[in-house]
Amino acid sequence: MKEVTLKEIAIELGISITTVSKALNNYSDVSPKTKAAVLKLVEQLNYKPNSFAVNLRTKESKTIGLIIPEIVHHFFSNIVNAIIEKAEKKGYLVIILQSNESEKLEKKQIDLLISKRVDGILMSLSNNTKNLDHLRKVIDHNIPLVLFDKISKLIDCSKVIINDRSAGYDATEHLIKSGCKKIAHIRGPLNPQNSIDRFLGYKKALTDYNLPFNNSLIFTCEKVSFEEGYNFAKKIYTEHKDVDGIFAITDLVGIGAVAYFNEVGIKIPQQIAIIGFSNWFMSTVISPSLSTIDQPGFEMGKNALKLLLKEIKAQKKEREFKYKTIVLPTHVIKRNSTSN
Amino acid sequence: MKEVTLKEIAIELGISITTVSKALNNYSDVSPKTKAAVLKLVEQLNYKPNSFAVNLRTKESKTIGLIIPEIVHHFFSNIVNAIIEKAEKKGYLVIILQSNESEKLEKKQIDLLISKRVDGILMSLSNNTKNLDHLRKVIDHNIPLVLFDKISKLIDCSKVIINDRSAGYDATEHLIKSGCKKIAHIRGPLNPQNSIDRFLGYKKALTDYNLPFNNSLIFTCEKVSFEEGYNFAKKIYTEHKDVDGIFAITDLVGIGAVAYFNEVGIKIPQQIAIIGFSNWFMSTVISPSLSTIDQPGFEMGKNALKLLLKEIKAQKKEREFKYKTIVLPTHVIKRNSTSN
DNA sequence: CTGAAAGCGCTTACAG
């Protein structure tokens, strides 16, 4: 099927391309009669403007780029869900890329998106991203950038986050209030800000409740996986029999721990209480169901997109735009892994 | 930052735009010296071709569209994972849209992708899609189309599927061989081909093993949700106490059933055996772990993309292309919900 | 080996 162009419509109607274009773009200086005729023929021929040409002229692609560590992940797929749904409603399409937790890949993807000339970029950093030149490059190219969840404090742009420190505090406090006296923390990797913050929250809660902080009760995940949860639980059980509570960096890790204790017949929460983080769907269906912290993925995606579109709009109108950081609330979800 | 153009490079080097372009696109009729000079300056100025202009000239966007029912879904997010990873390696970016099981939205999204002039479209149909005019429109526009998983037999294009009928047969046979005599089927919606096929496989297995088929043991999901699994399990338990096996259309539904039986203290698999479908990660961590059918999402995405790129390539070279249907193998995964 | 010119399909400042 040959695509219809403005030119064909103009010829058919015996008017100029200019006038056809104006009629379609709601210019006020077109007679109602002409406009009606154009609209009618456009409908009839099923004309769709060639977006390549429109992009070239307007220097806009009406497309935004999204980079996340991985998509097969309850939290991130929820974020993606929110972003593509809201973007579509606002007339934007979304190109999604996964960094697979690789700084190198992330940098390459940024280059790709820049050369695709997306109108803006949303991203959550890989756990291994240390150098931030690629983010600065985005900003240098005047491409609006919004970071969410895994952010860097060193980059000046809009951000959407939760307060991981207070959420980590709340999780630990909940264990303490459930009667735990010796609480281990299976933490995330050393690099990402949010796993640092959750750890700091844990530490602060111990201090506030006069429990000793013990470095040997901190276990550090590399991949934040089910297996790590399982293996660290085993280690905790064999090396620290008196631990009576675990705060896991993520539900997946917490579920790994639950699996281990179920296997060896340790009673949860009577002998050991466990709390995760993120509220994955999975946590509701295992037994015992896993207590956790609600991490609002959908809201996060929605807000990140909203900030990005605002910045795109401001830039287009050459208006000043002040970067904003939105901190979304979290709360403890009590389930059977911490109380009965 | 002002973007560098071919023109600027040409002026700087005192040569023509044509020559610069040729040097960058590996034309053979450029002297090595000129080429080297161009490449050096390009590197130095960090020149990136304006993809809008390239698209307009070449009539290619190097972008493909992907429409799936929903992304927050273990099976589909695995497919997306495969597609965007492989596409990136081949120089294509992916625009993802979710139909949310709405035929209307699906049609709108097809229009969007057509007017974006993507180079090809990959899709899995919504459960509620009955009218197929939008798919025919894609084909009329000469946009390569590959359907996967939820396909329609009425559309002539490449497809990647599993044999749902034989997989349904295998699941049911596994229950029979585990000793089940009266097997219920919690099936998917009436419309999609794959839930029809799984149902037919179930029916055939009963016949082959001389078990009576009983329509009152068929329960039809609308949303294919955890809750439906839970509620149908309750119904089965209260109305058909002698049912000793359940084949659930999907792991999520199977897990809902497991949750109900766990709650009321019915022993799985001793009193009732349950098998799901798809092999979601979740099925390995619940207790008892859920037997299921392995549905190779990653492979499916990979193959669908491969077929699409082949078709795009053939079209570009104006070569004949024969549509192909790839049927991926599945197998039963035995876990504790069907044997001990 | 090099380059002038046409053209992809639009939008928009400007003239009438």
Added chain:
DNA sequence: CTGAAAGCGCTTACAG
């Protein structure tokens, strides 16, 4: 209210 013209930044057939 209408339209001729320029131009967005490339690629490519063609001439030399």
